[in-house]
Amino acid sequence: MSNMRAAVFVEPGRIELQHRPIPQIGPTDALLRVTTTTICGTDVHILKGEYPVKPGLIVGHEPVGIIEKLGSAVTGYEVGQRVIAGAITPCGQCHPCLDGHSSQCGGQAMGGWQLGNSIDGCQAEYVRIPNAQANLTPIPDGLDDEQVLMCPDIMSTGFGGAESGHIRIGDTVVVFAQGPIGLCATAGAKLMGATRIIVVDGVPERLDVARRLGADITINFRDEDPLLRIQEITGGAGVDVAIEALGTQQTFESCLRALKPGGTLSSLGVYSGKLSMPLDAIAAGLGDHKIITTLCPGGKERMRRLMAVVASGRVDLTPMVTHRFALDDIVEAYELFSHQRDGVLKVAITP
Amino acid sequence: MSNMRAAVFVEPGRIELQHRPIPQIGPTDALLRVTTTTICGTDVHILKGEYPVKPGLIVGHEPVGIIEKLGSAVTGYEVGQRVIAGAITPCGQCHPCLDGHSSQCGGQAMGGWQLGNSIDGCQAEYVRIPNAQANLTPIPDGLDDEQVLMCPDIMSTGFGGAESGHIRIGDTVVVFAQGPIGLCATAGAKLMGATRIIVVDGVPERLDVARRLGADITINFRDEDPLLRIQEITGGAGVDVAIEALGTQQTFESCLRALKPGGTLSSLGVYSGKLSMPLDAIAAGLGDHKIITTLCPGGKERMRRLMAVVASGRVDLTPMVTHRFALDDIVEAYELFSHQRDGVLKVAITP
């Protein structure tokens, strides 16, 4: 009985369910039995061939599960514990990790992102977690899988956008795009004390969810010009922090144009094509602007903090789980999620 | 006797010496008799019509002088004191100033830059200093005019580039371009504890000055590919901080490519034309990069600190004053400086 089902990237346009051996683990690894996982926008990029991974790779990087086996060098955990691990699984022991850049673990860009990228991921019955000592995080009693399902990636990423913006009490913040990550950025901005949160999207349902998560003002870009509206709201002053949560020239540029001189653009999007900086929006380089890009922070301390937020009831992200699928139906889940059908925000996948 | 000589922007291509009334001052102003000033690269942009100012404006923003008159609300100074004021003269009392963005005083981009931009400047016998209370800074005993002549602008800007990069002890830093500002960035990087400072320029004399100011490794881009060399020096790891001190697509892009994942680009240049972000150099937005632009910090506390650096002997910028002119010969000084003839770095102008 050493086989399991897993979602495998076969070729651009094709992710399919296959039977694969249950992973072997080394001394610093752990084996998780996955109880819930989800699909990320990045997985859709992989599916479409826009983000290249090796054919044959098991995809998925948002694991909720139960410890099945522990490597010999991993201490302080027990088989049977309910845990999560972050999408980013830093080692904690290399130079970048010890220097505070754990998402860039090993010194390669995005080096900390291993699951479903450089090694097999967690859209499967089992997953090997590398650097288990730094990454396994017990789920607090009383929280169910779906409550913590957003922690490994989108909550960490979205909150990271607010944190990298160094939002302060009383700030005015705009978040461009209210997909799952933008919504988490909105929640994060509220949690850090922003008192005027403006969000921009084109889907009314997403703006509704945004409002529940903390947005004070919603702008549907199909109905009005966001930059004119922001100018009006701020009396021409501009916002303190603009969070980019889509990855397009337009949203990036709008963020810059929305900023006050001295403001911060906190960028979460994955860009493709070309990205240019309108010089008038940055005073030709003399506006004291900051542009900060953030990859999802990982590691068990990060996960512990995020689950503490969930446990506190300060933020409730469960409304974001709009659909549920068995692992056997994951191809169908990809179909729905990649076409953003039926008001989908996030799907829960249960093996 | 209320007339003075002053360098006036007449039209693109023409700055000339004119007779103008000695400025009147209001209650919060001071009148300085200028004893030494200099020409900045930005003045050359003004001369060429690349940076627009109102025809008739007296140019210049780097004043060293003697207090001639004090506004009624200005306290703690005396007529006859030797002082400097920064190129940026913040009010200290508006929202951006009180929020730590004093170069963006008033909330307009570059709002703190008034002298020789929005009001008459200091390439003249006299200059009115606005917000005198926040800007007049007595020159420490024992320092002559040329020793503090770099403080108002290029020393403050260059050091600001190092500071915005948050350079730490043991950092590897590259500075692209070693004109006056780049040279000051090099000196600033050394002062903050960078232990491997790489500088890039195409003029051997500038690389020589750089070495005296703290550069450990000089790269003449005419002789070798800076990025290949940096890769070699850092063993492929990239630099912690890259400082852009020119304002071109090429140097900006080279800075990004020189960075380690998680690194910081500290940008000082004034860009023209187009500026684009190569996505491969920023891991499509997932490399935890920071891009920070800095306008010359001003105000009397800043000036006091910079003169303390000069007085301490930690940094000697006097080798940067390569030529001297009387105010009467300022047109000739512009001619030399704007064509970067004769190994000029900075000129001293004495009315």
Next chain:
Amino acid sequence: MSNMRAAVFVEPGRIELQHRPIPQIGPTDALLRVTTTTICGTDVHILKGEYPVKPGLIVGHEPVGIIEKLGSAVTGYEVGQRVIAGAITPCGQCHPCLDGHSSQCGGQAMGGWQLGNSIDGCQAEYVRIPNAQANLTPIPDGLDDEQVLMCPDIMSTGFGGAESGHIRIGDTVVVFAQGPIGLCATAGAKLMGATRIIVVDGVPERLDVARRLGADITINFRDEDPLLRIQEITGGAGVDVAIEALGTQQTFESCLRALKPGGTLSSLGVYSGKLSMPLDAIAAGLGDHKIITTLCPGGKERMRRLMAVVASGRVDLTPMVTHRFALDDIVEAYELFSHQRDGVLKVAITP
């Protein structure tokens, strides 16, 4: 008609209502007609002679009012505008102000605290506001006096305690003492994203208010040992940030003992007597502890931000105004407030 009523410190034990001339103003001042003010714990220290001020001084440092007159150098305001000013009125133009230490304006400890300390204060019909340009802050439409009455001092101070603690999303925070300032620290901790806020006091009513302002766990020190309870709550780990809001050896020491190694004690209290550091609580100096003291931040940008918080509805401090008095009855108000009778938290005084 140049006379007004004002609360004057006569001698230790005696503050009384007197008739005094309406203040004259200079070019950088403003004259406010006070519409609402309040009494602070510090005023009680003054009354008792524990904090020395000059006999004859008008007390009070929390003004809400209407601009009656503007100095000739003050721009951008209009007579008749409703404004507040902070308890601390920095000039914005001295070295400490320009260096980010505006509460220590002028370089003397507490130099920014002028109202009711080094110059006449605002428990009066009129008050002169010094450095008006840096301090007058228009009240947003729709907010009444009592809604912004906490901004000048206790909200700024309490929030400052949370900010100086550098509270991060997911932190566990303890606040020792839930008087008005401690309650504001609790509200500030919640606003910055602390997800487990523990508060300690001996008055059940204050613990109730604390709960409404964001406390997750309340400890009545008369019923149980706070340190044992904190140890239990945190599983022996200690808290990330401990906020001291009383000013006694016991609360200071308890804060240190409650901290995790590497934690931060943010101190707001005004201490008297002796203050000692238990060495076992700071690992003899090797525990990477931070102790940060904070004096109420002032200035108009600070006041603007705090009123933005009020306007956003994120925090409602009006329940803290438990009693209301006419200025004529201010001696009675002192009597009540200084004895903490009748569940008083803050009193509103209306001239």
Next chain:
Amino acid sequence: MSNMRAAVFVEPGRIELQHRPIPQIGPTDALLRVTTTTICGTDVHILKGEYPVKPGLIVGHEPVGIIEKLGSAVTGYEVGQRVIAGAITPCGQCHPCLDGHSSQCGGQAMGGWQLGNSIDGCQAEYVRIPNAQANLTPIPDGLDDEQVLMCPDIMSTGFGGAESGHIRIGDTVVVFAQGPIGLCATAGAKLMGATRIIVVDGVPERLDVARRLGADITINFRDEDPLLRIQEITGGAGVDVAIEALGTQQTFESCLRALKPGGTLSSLGVYSGKLSMPLDAIAAGLGDHKIITTLCPGGKERMRRLMAVVASGRVDLTPMVTHRFALDDIVEAYELFSHQRDGVLKVAITP
């Protein structure tokens, strides 16, 4: 041949050379053959029984050596490499480590200090290095043992004192006590851009070394009152940062009294007895003071940076090695060092 010589704490007053088995290593450890080590002030506290360790413990926490054996889970190193490890050997994988508090590894105060404290140390022929992956740091080519001997502890600690003080370009800094750690703090302050460094000690030879390492002004407290002199030097303003490098009430208190309002006390000393805070020196808690204690930062990234400083030639600490002993003579070395005879600063011990 599994025996080695080692300096062992036997009882208060007695450290002696014994024969002990060469350490066994586990999968995450490394075995170093020690080539050079030194004695620290803390070891003297251990010798005197002032800092309690288990009798039988091998002391010493400053290892320079050669990799003799590597645990099975340790990668990227080779037997025979010359390396150092820090006095603090964090795991990199626990909550405090991942939260930026690696000296407090595991959550116990000083938890990161294992060598010669909670496990056998390196005043021996061989030493087991725990968490080897996070701690072994190759010595750059061209540096000999004595050049890097200060990195594991005193250089890291002293520089840490400057870093925790957040020294900025142009700061005035005082360092109280110029023993080995104070001297390194002086060097660190210079490296970070302090331009007026005042040092205080009672030993002229130490003040001489201080001058070579960056002190601008030296004060022998036997000849003059340091606080009066500092007041004079700063024109009554006080210093920006005061570094305590001894661990006594007097130096701690002098640091507080030397500070400007808003200044930072960076504390490195190990205190014994009582420590009290003079309220007048901290404006009763209203002076915006910061007190920050720092335990020696460790980990291989830290060690790499410090050795980069050495390699750059920015700082030369070799004059601090005043005496040399064979391991066989270590009892004699303790005798000399603990009595600070013969102008000793640091001793090199070679097994």
